[in-house]
Amino acid sequence: MSPEQLNGEEADARSDIFAFGAIVYEMTTGKKAFEGRRQASLIAAILSSEPTAMSSLQPRTPLALERLVKKCLAKDPDDRWQTARDRRHATRRKGYHSDSGLSS
Numbered sequence: 318m319s320p321e322q323l324n325g326e327e328a329d330a331r332s333d334i335f336a337f338g339a340i341v342y343e344m345t346t347g348k349k350a351f352e353g354r355r356q357a358s359l360i361a362a363i364l365s366s367e368p369t370a371m372s373s374l375q376p377r378t379p380l381a382l383e384r385l386v387k388k389c390l391a392k393d394p395d396d397r398w399q400t401a402r403d404r405r406h407a408t409r410r411k412g413y414h415s416d417s418g419l420s421s
Contacts, residue, residue, distance in 0.1 A: 320364050320392050331394035334404065338397075345382065346374040350390060359361025364392070381408075 321337035342350040350368040353359030353395050371378040371386060385408060391397045398404040 318364065319394070321394050323360050323363060329394070330400045331397045334389050334397045334399075334401065335391075335394075337401075338361060338386045341382070342386050342390065345378055345386070346371050348374055369397060 319328065319332040322332055342348075346369075348369070351359060351366065351373040353362050354401045368390060371383045372380070385404075389397060389404075399406060
């Protein structure tokens, strides 16, 4: 769940962007972006902790992919892309996938 959902706020496309980032993080590193021994500690991690840098867990992680996931996992929904289409357009303009093999 995204931080805003855990805080009782309404979910929108930005919550889906957060979930996308969490899935890509786990697929790339083999670890969950946020972990806790119990539900309360997991919630606390999502709300206040930053995930371990992907490149420290998986050294071959392309920098562009790490930047993309970091933006997706921003705590504040306004700091994430607003829609998947925005993500696609931004990554094309900024060359997120030029050095990583990422495709849109």
